[in-house]
Amino acid sequence: MIQTLFIDQHQDLHDLEKLKDLKRRFMDTSEMAHYMVDLFLSAVHVRKNGNLPTSEDFNPSLNPDNVRISLKFIKVEFKSMRIDGMKLDSSPRPQSTLNQSAAAQSSFSRGSKKLLDEIFVGIDRDVEHIRDKLVEDQKKLDVVSIVGMGGLGKTTLATKVFNDAYVKHHFHVRVWVTVSQTYDKRGVLTQILESIRGQLHLEKANDSRLRELVHKNLMGKRYLIVIDDIWHIQTWDNLKVFFPHDNTGSRILLTSRQTEVAMHANSDGLIHHLGYLNKEKGWELLCQKVFQGRDCPEWSIKVGMQIVENCQGLPLALVVIAGVLAKHAWGKKFWKEIAERTSSYIVGGQNGCLETLGLSYSHLPEHLRECFLYLGGFTEDYMFQVERLIWLWVAEGFIQKDGNISLEDIAEGYLMDLIDRNLVIVADRSKSNGGVKACKVHDLIRELCLEKAKEEGFILETEKLILSPQFSNGITPTYKLVRVFINEESINPYFPYPTTQNLRTILCFLNIKYSGNAIVNGSFVLLRVLDLQNRRRIQFSEDMKLLVHLRHLAIRIKSEGFPSSICNLWNLQTLIYITAYRRSVVLPGNISDLVNLRHLLGHKNNVFVFPLTEKPMNLQTISSLELGNGVGDCLKCFPYIKKLRCHTYLETEYDFKSLNYLVKLKLIGNFETSVDRITFPTSLKTLTLERCGLPWSEMSIIQSLPNLQVLKLHSWAFNGSCWNTDGQEFPQLIKVLEYNAIEGSCWDTDGQKFQQLKFLRLEGLDLKTWKAYSASFPCLKQLEIIGCHILEEIPFEIGDIPTLELIQIRGCRKCVDESARRIEEEQHDFGNYNLKIHII
Incomplete structure (x- = not known):
């Protein structure tokens, strides 16, 4: 039954209303079962902590018979269903799983495919x-x-x-x-x-x-x-x-x-x-988005022009429909179906446009729908930081496990699929590898998200929301999971029990007044996501330890010290703990009880101090860690760490070699002591060193890292006035040298060859003379020089690098600006107009 309803891609079957209704009822029953199991676990946990007021008030009634009966009726109806004279459960199905299907549909390429998100036609x-x-x-x-x-x-x-x-x-x-x-x-x-x-x-x-x-x-x-x-x-x-x-x-x-x-x-x-596109320009836009430079088949022209005409020249409608067609670029029958369905819509106004855009939602695979609807709850023009969005999706349970691939990687694939479908816009990319850092959605796409989310009871109203004992009357069944996004000021939400005991998510974008009695009366017991980091300095309530289903917690706390009761929240995957500008946050001895914790973040000025423990954790990200005595024992606690920023305070050796999953490391020392020696894992791709005072001989260790792509050297990273890199090669280096990392007034790159260096930034360096040669940077695309106040000029040979596209200068002497202009003029004389100079 699951194979037929959710995995098999038979469009003819899924267009039948009776099958859609059966599918909807199946999902509702599944949701009811989840609700009952989670409520039961919460009840057990509350009774175990019987000294709290909640234990007296919270007494849910659970009746699993409702789930059993509902499943029984669905099963009987499914077995009796016939399509074209054939029973649905009689035809043989290929052996597969829902997880494998979802993963196959997402088929992400993480940077291997160039996204066509900047196609301009007719303007x-x-x-x-x-x-x-x-x-x-x-x-x-x-x-x-x-x-x-x-x-x-x-x-x-x-x-x-x-x-x-x-x-x-x-x-x-x-x-x-x-x-x-x-x-x-x-x-x-x-x-x-x-x-x-x-x-x-x-x-x-x-x-x-x-x-x-x-x-x-x-x-x-x-x-x-x-x-x-x-x-x-x-x-x-x-x-x-x-x-x-x-x-x-x-x-x-x-x-x-x-x-x-x-x-x-x-x-x-x-x-x-701004007017509408004519038919010729509309067809050109559709072709570019669907076929991406390849020739379109002859049969697509007539039906494609019909689709263009139905979209009435609205670029957004064309782009989104193209996202649907791109998944079936060579399916003549599918194109005809889309042409027939768009013909019933008038795109002259916003409502008609939303109906046209709604086609893109109806053709979304199941595993993408919740991820898409979720975007509608955020504020207009919200800039989604990709990493945070992925963590939220994982916490909400939208991401389906597939073999050994991490949930975060699968979620990234989901996002890339939504971008491919032109439902999400790329807003910012990483300069080092071109990966998507931030994204957003068009206003009309957000309206579509909100409309569909409200139709399906996926989220509550986000505008002018006032929660009162009457808000849930007739809106959703008691088991229906509820998500609340608080976007409006001047509201003081009230969460009554038991009408909101099915609340799963609270995401607050404003500094609202927060009432702690909501937990006491049982309203929050099923919460998976609680994000109050925009609520200034809340007082941590001990009742929060009852929220055992929490997977994502973000709070800005005003209490002294880290509450040990947070460690009871054993389901936590992401913890964002922001406290008032204190340097160190000492974590309690039972922090390792958070067996599912993968991401720990604090304020930029907070440094986490871990207790010495032999119990390893599943942490993948730590925003800032203090390394003191027992460095080696501390690092053994994080065998799966991928991203780490840490502070050192001792003259000692630091061995990161055992961290086989570590890809990004920032190590910050202090001006009073210097690090004797550092060893790194071969998995490292990004390395930042600051105030470590290393001898330059240690650079050979960094040079030998086979996967290093990003190197940042900040102030006093190395100790000494001379860096002789003759013969050293950094085969995959992408980004290097920031913030006065090197002492000395001369840098000579003769003999060096940065074979795959694409992006070079020199920032805040005490660099007076820079000698460089085009052969040193054969693949360089972008050069940035920022705040190098005594630099005399950019080496003239830099302009001869054939791949160079941009030189950007900010906060340097006039002579540096003039040298960049001379480079530009010479390249223009040679006919090279690809090189751009940007001076701030």
Whole structure:
């Protein structure tokens, strides 16, 4: 029955309403069974801790007969079902499992496939028109607007203009700000400052100080500010005071769905109304997304043009439908079905567009649906950090186990599948390996997520949510799992018992008032995810130790010391424990009881101090670990660690060789002591050293690491004024040298050959003379030089590297900027226009 309902991919069968109804009932029954088992375990745990008030109030009634009866009826109905005269359970099925099918469907390629998420069709003339207006010879501040409905590609067009080579060259400062419907002044100011100056620590700065910094950093410069997705006139009136009018030829580019906002911002300026794609451009976009440069089959043209016509020129609809078709690129019958179904939709308005986009949801495999719906609960324009999103998916139970592949790797495959289907947008990539670091969803896709999630009772209302004893009347069965995403301010959620004892998730994005009595009355007993890290300094309640189903806990605590009762939460997979700017967090002796804990993170200023224990843990990630006496014994506690940041305080040897899964390590010493010797595992791909004071002879150890791709040397990583690397090779090095890592005023790379080096950054170095040769960096694509205040010039030979695409310079002397310009001019004389120079 499971094979037929959930694994076999027979579209004709799954289109039958009676089969869909049977499938839905089966899932509901399964959910009811999960609910009862988990409730039973909670009841046992509460009674075991009988001294707590909850033990008197919490007394669930459990009746497994309901599950048995429901399964019996489903089984009988399934056996009696006939399709084309054949019983469903009579045909032989291939031997497979749900896990294997899900894994096969996801078939992730983790970087081996280049994602086509930046295909621009039919907007070249629009780009030229807007660019010419932005760079025209007019000194006063001017506002240019792009206006159109959701899904027409306003942000895509603005992105193309923003990244145009001439625009980059023309403006001293370029800033991108996303506003959306809910305007957050502090958030906008922070976005501007971080675009100009990089990551800053602005938590303590008030709004007046932020505004002052913005004005100071823009004054006297020719700047371009893109304000994406602005909805209200009042928002513009609030924003415009941030930007200085100093006749430097600066520009502001707005994107909005509201023409009145553009008219109010500048009635005399250019307002570019974005139109729909014509059939030819629509077909070109569909082909590029589906066939990815390959020739399309002859049969696809007629039916494809019908699909294009049905999408009525809306790029977002075309892109999402292309994501559906790409999975069946050569299926003529499937294309015809899609063409017939899209013909019933009118895409002229948002509702019609949502129906068209809904086709992409109906063709999602089961294992991706919950992951997709989950995205709708987050705030508009939310930037998902991929690593955190994956941890949440795993904690929610969305990821199905497949052999020896880790749940995190399978989840990454799910995400790549959603990206391939054009339902998720890549927002940021790693410079070192091109992997996806952050992603987001289009506003209309988020609306689709919310609509489907509410239809299926997957999440509660996220806007203007007030939980009261009446909220659950008639909404969901008592066993239906409930997820709450709190996005609105000025609410004080009340979670009544027993109506919300099926609550599985609370994700809070705002600093709400948190009431601890919710746990006492039993409302939270089935929680799997509790994320209150945006709630400032909550007081940890001892009743939290009853939440034995918790898999993901994120809290910002104000109590002194790490509560030992957290170690009772044996299901925890991810713990994000943030405390008030204290240096060390001493963990209790029973921390190893968290047998399922895989990721332990704290505030950037927190360092975890582990007790000495012989019991190994399953930790894969530790944000910051203190290594003191008994270093070797401590490291043996983490045999499966993959990512580790640790601090050293002693003059001793540090041996990481036994950590066979370790791929990323940051080791921070101090200026008072130096490390005698460090040994590393061959699995290491990323290494950061800071203040270790190693002798340069130890570099040979790093050189010998066969899988090293990223090397960062921060201040006083090595001790000595001379680094002679003649004859050393780093075969897979991608990133090297940051933050004054090397002492001495001269770096000569003669004899070195970084065979696969793609990205090189020199940051904060005491480097005066740099001698380099094109043969030293045969594969270099990007060079960044940041804050090298005494560097005299960039070696002229760098320009001869055939693969070099970008040189970026920030905070260096004028002579460095001039040397970069000379390199650019010479390469242009040779006909090489691929090399770009970006000076901040």
